[in-house]
Amino acid sequence: ELKVEQNPLFLSMQEGKNYTIYCNYSTTSDRLYWYRQDPGKSLESLFVLLSNGAVKQEGRLMASLDTKARLSTLHITAAVHDLSATYFCAVLPTQGGSEKLVFGKGTKLTVNP
């Protein structure tokens, strides 16, 4: 059974600082998603990572995937208040046609002025 763990679960940081959110998973996978959720809202897709070494960047967010370590990171550069949200990683296991996406518990990010 696939387990997905995010660290940290809560993150409070100051504007202008850098930080990294980690997503570890327990079985083989070659497709990993990152989503953002604002309070009381739905989920918005940020990145999809498809292969070992994949790196995607959008603004102050950069996501990477290491399939051998079963690890994805979401790096925040020079945080701004607008990035305050909950970030989820979601992993699709590599097992014959699986469509069962497994989510981490989420990292609630608060960026303080």
Place this chain on the structure above:
Amino acid sequence: NAGVTQTPKFQVLKTGQSMTLQCAQDMNHEYMSWYRQDPGMGLRLIHYSVGAGITDQGEVPNGYNVSRSTTEDFPLRLLSAAPSQTSVYFCASSYGGASTDTQYFGPGTRLTVL
């Protein structure tokens, strides 16, 4: 395009009542799914469908039924609501499924079971 729509937005039920959460999409997506989100738990897959007439169980299917008679609609039925089903429910869709495409999520239904 309205995208993925869900009704109702909020619902309060008494234990034992039944209801159907509606989900519709106008993007001609084959894949649709239902998740529940509980505090501190992330999202958990309830049921999913890879096309009209085809459904399968997710991680937490007990207490829920689904059917997919059209490409556009994927209702979620609670036959006898229990307090443990208090949650926020999200419907999602994509053209090719989680194995090929990013999913688009609806706005959610907040359900309280007393």
